[in-house]
Amino acid sequence: MFVFAIAATGFAAAAEKNSPSKKHRTQVPPPERKEKTVEALAEIARPGVVIISHFGREGKEDGIGAGFIVSSNGLIATSLHVIGEARPIAVQLSNGRRYEVSEVHAWDRKLDLAVVRIEASNLPALPLGDSDALKQGASVVAMGNPLGLDRSIVQGVVSAKRDFDGLEMIQLAIPIESGNSGGPLLDMHGRVHGLLNIKSVITPNLGFAIPINALKPLLQKPNPVPMERWLTIGALNPREWTPLMGARWTQRAGRIQVEGAGKGFGGRSICLSQKPVSKPPCEIAVTVRLEDESGAAGLIFAADGADAHYGFYPTAGQLRLTRFDGPDVFTWTILQTVPSQHYRPGDWNTIKVRLEPEKILCYVNGQLTIESMDNQLSGGKAGLAKFRDTRATFKDFQIGTNLAGSTSATVTAALTEQVAQLDGKSETEIIAALQPHAEAGQSILAERARQLEREAARLRKLALAVHLQAVQAELLEVLHGPEEKIDLFHAALLVSKLDNPDVDVEAYRGQLEEMARELTGRLPPQADDAVRLAALTKYLFTENGFHGSRTDYYNRANSYINEALDDREGLPITLSVLFLELARRIGLEKVSGVALPGHFMVKHTPAKGAEQLIDVFDGGTFLTRDEAEDMVARQTGLPLSSEHFKPATKRDIIIRMLRNLLGVSQRAESAANALRYLDVIVALSPDAPSERLDRVRVRLQVGDRPGARQDLKWLLDHKPAGIDLERIAELYRSLQDNADGPAKRVF
Numbered sequence: 001m002f003v004f005a006i007a008a009t010g011f012a013a014a015a016e017k018n019s020p021s022k023k024h025r026t027q028v029p030p031p032e033r034k035e036k037t038v039e040a041l042a043e044i045a046r047p048g049v050v051i052i053s054h055f056g057r058e059g060k061e062d063g064i065g066a067g068f069i070v071s072s073n074g075l076i077a078t079s080l081h082v083i084g085e086a087r088p089i090a091v092q093l094s095n096g097r098r099y100e101v102s103e104v105h106a107w108d109r110k111l112d113l114a115v116v117r118i119e120a121s122n123l124p125a126l127p128l129g130d131s132d133a134l135k136q137g138a139s140v141v142a143m144g145n146p147l148g149l150d151r152s153i154v155q156g157v158v159s160a161k162r163d164f165d166g167l168e169m170i171q172l173a174i175p176i177e178s179g180n181s182g183g184p185l186l187d188m189h190g191r192v193h194g195l196l197n198i199k200s201v202i203t204p205n206l207g208f209a210i211p212i213n214a215l216k217p218l219l220q221k222p223n224p225v226p227m228e229r230w231l232t233i234g235a236l237n238p239r240e241w242t243p244l245m246g247a248r249w250t251q252r253a254g255r256i257q258v259e260g261a262g263k264g265f266g267g268r269s270i271c272l273s274q275k276p277v278s279k280p281p282c283e284i285a286v287t288v289r290l291e292d293e294s295g296a297a298g299l300i301f302a303a304d305g306a307d308a309h310y311g312f313y314p315t316a317g318q319l320r321l322t323r324f325d326g327p328d329v330f331t332w333t334i335l336q337t338v339p340s341q342h343y344r345p346g347d348w349n350t351i352k353v354r355l356e357p358e359k360i361l362c363y364v365n366g367q368l369t370i371e372s373m374d375n376q377l378s379g380g381k382a383g384l385a386k387f388r389d390t391r392a393t394f395k396d397f398q399i400g401t402n403l404a405g406s407t408s409a410t411v412t413a414a415l416t417e418q419v420a421q422l423d424g425k426s427e428t429e430i431i432a433a434l435q436p437h438a439e440a441g442q443s444i445l446a447e448r449a450r451q452l453e454r455e456a457a458r459l460r461k462l463a464l465a466v467h468l469q470a471v472q473a474e475l476l477e478v479l480h481g482p483e484e485k486i487d488l489f490h491a492a493l494l495v496s497k498l499d500n501p502d503v504d505v506e507a508y509r510g511q512l513e514e515m516a517r518e519l520t521g522r523l524p525p526q527a528d529d530a531v532r533l534a535a536l537t538k539y540l541f542t543e544n545g546f547h548g549s550r551t552d553y554y555n556r557a558n559s560y561i562n563e564a565l566d567d568r569e570g571l572p573i574t575l576s577v578l579f580l581e582l583a584r585r586i587g588l589e590k591v592s593g594v595a596l597p598g599h600f601m602v603k604h605t606p607a608k609g610a611e612q613l614i615d616v617f618d619g620g621t622f623l624t625r626d627e628a629e630d631m632v633a634r635q636t637g638l639p640l641s642s643e644h645f646k647p648a649t650k651r652d653i654i655i656r657m658l659r660n661l662l663g664v665s666q667r668a669e670s671a672a673n674a675l676r677y678l679d680v681i682v683a684l685s686p687d688a689p690s691e692r693l694d695r696v697r698v699r700l701q702v703g704d705r706p707g708a709r710q711d712l713k714w715l716l717d718h719k720p721a722g723i724d725l726e727r728i729a730e731l732y733r734s735l736q737d738n739a740d741g742p743a744k745r746v747f
Contacts, residue, residue, distance in 0.1 A: 035139070035188035035189060036188055036189060036190060038141055038153065038155050041141055041153070041186060041188065041190055042141075042143075042153045044190050045126060045143060045153075045184070045186060045190055046094055046143070046153075047093075047094045047095075047124040048068050048069045048094075048123075048124045048125060048126040048184075049066060049067075049068050049069075049094065049126075049143045049144070049183060049184065050066065050067045050068065050069065050076055050091050050092060050093055050094070051064065051065075051066065051067075051091070051092040052064070052065050052066065052067045052076070052078055052082050052083060052089065052090070052091055052092075052116075052182060053089070053090045053091075053092070054082070054083050054084040054087040054088065054089050054090075065078060065079065065081075065082030065144070065180075065181040065182045065183075066078065066082070066143070066144035066180060066181065066182045066183030066184075066196070067082065067091070067116075067182045067183070068126050068143075068182075068183065068184040068192065069123045069124060069125045069126060070115065070125055070126070070128065070215075070219065071123075071125055071219075072121065072122055072123045072124070072125050073120075073121055073123070074102075074117050074118045074119060074120045074121065074123060075105055075115055075116075075117055075219070076091055076115065076116050076117070076118065077113070077114070077115050077182070077195065077215055078114050078115075078116065078181075078182030078195070079112050079113065079114065079181045079182040079195060079196075079197055079210075080107050080108070080109060080111075080112045080113060080114040081112055081181065082114070082181050082182040083101075083104070083114050083116060088100070088101075088227070088248055088250075089101040089104075089116060089227075091116070091118050093120075093123075097120075099118035099119065099120055100118070100227075100248065100260045100261075101116045101117065101118055101227060102117050102118060102119050102226070102227055103116070103117045103224050103225060103226045103227055103230075104116055104117075104224070104225045104227070104230050105117045105222045105224050106218035106219065106221075106222035106223050106224065107218070107223070108218060111167070111210060111214055112197060112210065113195065113210060113214065113215055113218060115215075115218055115219065115222065117224075126184055126186075126190070126191075126192050127190065127191045127192065128191065128192050128212050128215075128216070129187055129189075129191030129192055129193045129212060130193075130212075130213065131170065131193045131194055131211035131212045131213045131214075132211070132213055134158060134161075134170065134187065134193045134194075134211075135158065136158055136159070136160055136161070137157055137158060138157065138158045138187060138188075139155065139156075139157055139187075139188050140155070140156060140157065140158055140172065140174070140185055140186060140187055140188070140193065141153055141154065141155045141156075141185075141186050141188070142154050142156065142172070142174050142180060142183060142184075142185050142186075142196055142207075142209075143183050143184055143186065144180035144181070144182070144183030144196055154174055155174075156172055156173045156174030157172070157173050158170060158171070158172060158173075159171040159172060159173045162208070167210075167214070168211060169197075169208045169209065169210065169211070170185065170193070170194045170208060170209040170210075170211060171207075171208055172185070172207045172208065172209060174207050180196045180207075181196055181197060182195055182196065182197075183195070183196045184196075185209045185212075192212050193209075193211070193212050194209030194210055194211050194212050195209055195210045195212070195215065196209050197209055197210050235250065235251070236249055236250070236251050236256070236271070237251070239274060240273065240274055240275075241256070241271050241272065241273060241274065241383070242271065242272045242274065242383075243269070243270075243271045243272075244269070244270050244271070244272065244305075245262045245263045245264040245268055245269040245270055246260070246261070246262045246263035246264075246269050247259065247260045247261065247262040247263075247267075247269035247386060248260045249269075249271050254395060255393050255394065255395045256271070256384065256393070256394045256395075256397075257391070257392070257393045257394075258271070258297065258384070258386045258390070258391070258392055258394075259390075259391040259392075260389070261388065261389045262386065262387070264307070264327065265327065265328050265329055265332070266329070266332075266387050266388060267386075267387050267388040267389055267390070268324075268385065268386075268387050269385065269386050270300055270303065270309070270383060270384065270385045271383050271384045271385070272300075272303060272305065272381045272382075272383040273381060273382055273383045273384075273397065273399070274381075275382070275399045276399075277301070277379075277380070277381060277382050277399055278399075278401060280355040280356050280357050281354065281355065281356050281357070281401065281402075282354075282355050282399065282400065282401050283352055283353065283354045283355070283398075283399070283400055283401065283402065283403045284299055284301050284352065284353050284355075284382045284398070284399050285299075285350060285351065285352035285353075285396070285397070285398045285403050286298070286299055286350070286351060286384065286394050286395070286396060286397045286398070287348050287349065287350045287351075287394070287395050287396045288313075288314070288348070288349060288351060288392055288393070288394050288395075289346075289347065289348045289349070289392065289393050290314060290346075290390065290391075290392050291390075291391040291392065291393075292390065292391065293314075293316065293317050293345045293346060294316055294388075295315070295386070295387070295388055295389070295390030295391070295392065296313050296314065296315035296316075296320070296386065296387040296388060296390055297313055297314070297384070297385065297386040297387065297390050297392035297394075298311065298312055298313025298314060298351050298384070298385060299311065299312045299313065299351055299352075299353060299382065299383075299384065299385070300312075300382065300383050300384065300385045301353055301355065301380070301381075301382040301383075302355075302377035302378055302379060302380045302382075303380045303381045303382065303383060304377075304380050305380070305381065307324060307325075307326050307327045307331070308324055308325055308326065308377060308380075309324050309377065309380065309385075310322065310323055310324075310353075310360070310374075310377055311323075311324065311385050312351060312353050312362045312370070313351070313385065313387075314343060314349065314351070314364075315337070315387070317339070317343065317345050318337050318338060318339050318340070318343075319337070319338055319339075319340050319343060319351075319362065319364055319369050319370060320334065320336070320337040320338075321334075321335045321336045321337075321360065321362055321370045321372055322334050322335060323335055323374060323376060323377065325376070325377075335370075335372050335374055336370045336372060338369055338370060340364050340367065340369045342364050342365045342366075342367040342369070343364050343365070344365070344443065344447050345450075346447075346450055347443055347446060347447055347450075348395075348443065349364055349365055350363075350364070350365055350366070350396070351363065351364050352364075352403065358373065358375070359371060359372060359373050360372045360373075360374065382399055384397070467501050468498060468676055468679070471494055471497050471498050472498075472679065472680050472683055474494055475491060475494040475495070475654070475680065475684075476683060476684070478490050478491045478494065479491055479650065479651050479654065479684065483649060483650060486650045486651075487509075487581075488577055488580060488581055488650045488653060488654075489508075489509065489512055489561065489577060489578075489581040490505065490509060491650065491654050492561035492574070492577050492653075492654065492657060493505045493508055493509070493561055493562060495559075495560075495561070495654060495657050495658060495661070495680075496560040496561055496562045496563070498676055498677070498680065499556075499560070499661075499673070499676075500560070500562075503560075503562055508561075508562050508565060511565065512565070512578075512581060512582070512585070513585070515539075515582060516582055516585035516586055519535060519536065519539050519582065519586050520585075520586050520587075522535060522539075523535060523586065529588055529589060529590065529604070529606055529607070530606070532583075532586055532587065532588040533583075533588060533591075533604060533612075535586075536579070536582055536583060536586065536588060537614070537620040539582075540578070540579065540582070540616075540620065541616075541619040541620045542619075544568060545568050546564075546568045546569070546570075546575060546578070546616075547568065547569055547619065548569070548570070548571070548572065548575065548616075548617035548618060548619075549569045549570060549571065553571070554664060554667065556661065556664050558570045558571045558574060559571060559573075559574060559657060559660045559661050559664065560574070561574050561577055561578070564578065565578065571600075571617070571660065572599055572600040572601065572615075572616060572617040573593075573600040573653065573656055573657055573660065574657070575616040575617060576593050576600050576601065576602050576616050576653075577593075577653065577657075578616075579591075579602050579614070579616050579620075580592070580593060580602060588604075590604060590605040590606065590607070591603065591604050591605075592605075592647030592648065593647065593648040593653050594613065594644070594645055594646075594647065594648060595644070595648040595652060595653070595656060596628065596632050596640065596644055596645075597632055597636050597638050597640075597644070598632060598635050598636045598638075599615075599617070599631065599632060599635060600648075600653075600656070601613050601614060601615055601616070601623075601628065602614040602616055603645065603647065610624075611625075613625065613627075613628050615628075615631075625645065628640070651684060651685075654684065655681055655684055655685055658677045658680055658681050658684075659677075659681065661673075661677050662674055662677040662678065662681070662694075665677065671698050671701040671702050672702060674694075674698050675695070675698045675699065675702060675704075678691055678694055678695040678698060679695070682695060687718075689715060689718070689720035689722070689723055692711045692714055692715055693711075693715065693723065695707075695708075695711050696708045696711045696712055696715075696731075699711065705735055708735060709732060709735050709736070712728055712731060712732040712735070713732065715728050716728060716729060716732060
């Protein structure tokens, strides 16, 4: 992203011709009478804001910025420096879908504007405003991805409109950071008035945006360039290779790389070699490495330059020979799919086909794996292919009559045995032993390292499972028994320990007991509840500074009782647990937790007089029931009934803490963390159908199909109200009928 000192240059020459005339301006509907809140704008605009990535010279993501949808048929506006010139570009929508850019629809280097197209429809376009009508002092919000934080929003004002070499720019009192560039500047009605572009090097709260009216001529008179022409870095030599059916084929350091889905069925894309293929007998070979073994990529031969060809390639850890006679699945024949002990997952593998007059021989790493008598296709060209959303790298593509083979099976077996007996040998001895076959030895060492890494990962997973089961069992035991005997603070510490095995439960319990002793020592011998309540409130919020987390509310640390104790900052519920447990320890009776929607509180019911609600998030403020109802109504819009003010059980409090952590994990899209919380919630509340249903979804995300079937069976057996049992039964049947395939999307 440009900084002010640099980005302000270079706009002058195009300013006059690109200043939108009256005929270019979009007709803007009359403004709504009532402006929207920032929260409402975020909700409305977020689906229209995208993340844009471009890739550098080595094929790695080296830039990220923002953009926004300007047309439902796939047009995205952004800054030119966000997409990079002659760089591959990807766009990620708010729903997580990722698209390769198919063309640069329009761009202007001097204005630093660009419009790109993705192959998608029915997108939520943001309405464009009239930037000429935007007034100084107007409230605005900016959306983007500052420092990689997806779709953040910040509010500010229009400070002024400044002329930079003939182009009027919108000066903003808003912090603009790396990743904001190209994002929309919205007025309080949700209309786009500018594209965030440059920041000041002088102050963090000063930025600039390009007026949206400068973009409108590009939308009306585009200069589209397909990505095939836009990309120049890493392009294949057209005299040697012809890519077909989309995807992104690039070349660097003698290696060919492919990524992105092709346009053929199943994501098929091919790249034909211009080398001639002689009549049989002849051989075609390449060395290939898949980034993900669930993908598929390898050789094609007897290709007609369109849809017909043979393919030999690794897929899902096996080797497959296929024949493609046309463009769809009905003209695709799988001739053979076989496992091979000679294939090395995650590593380079040399695959070769030998074409003889009457048969096809397929090899992996020098070993024959498939022999086929199929002869439906002949002649044609040879080349490379990929399927699905595979990323693969190829090297050493060869065509000849008798190509050199890879290391023999005997040598490979001997080297593998040597590597398996490394213990006790020095590095010098190992290197000397493997040196005669250095490339094969390197490959075997790498595979041995991967085996050890997989074993280490499995052991770590088992250790975590043992830990989680032990903590869950202890939590169930602590919450078992009469309500008055349950140590809520101990239970809350165990919630923290689910994620943090190093939490010292006894040390924190001792710390709370010490706080209680200190507080008790200050109380007069015959202190009544009012005195104890006042002393506790003063001790926590005035003397020790415990407070609600307002600037970082959704930080996971706020949900851990030990970190709330350490940092003296937390959520309403964690602060309430501290308050309740200290109250119990100093003899303050008749206090309980109240689980109001969106805001947990403490209630004190004195022997005489009206009950008091205590907002521990707000420094121990005392509220009446009416004041609490007004607060919840403002925050959630929900009316309250007397049921909401009943004391929450300690089990209910722990479940609510777990649900808070579940929400944090779902926002972070961490299925593994979400599953651990759901497991404990279901263990504590086994008859809760909503959590069972949530766990089905998460179990499917992590690949636990048996566990998902188990929860579905429970729902079918217990028939809870409010659940669509027909859809549950449909999903249950699909999981039974297709144990290894994809489950039907029910949720």
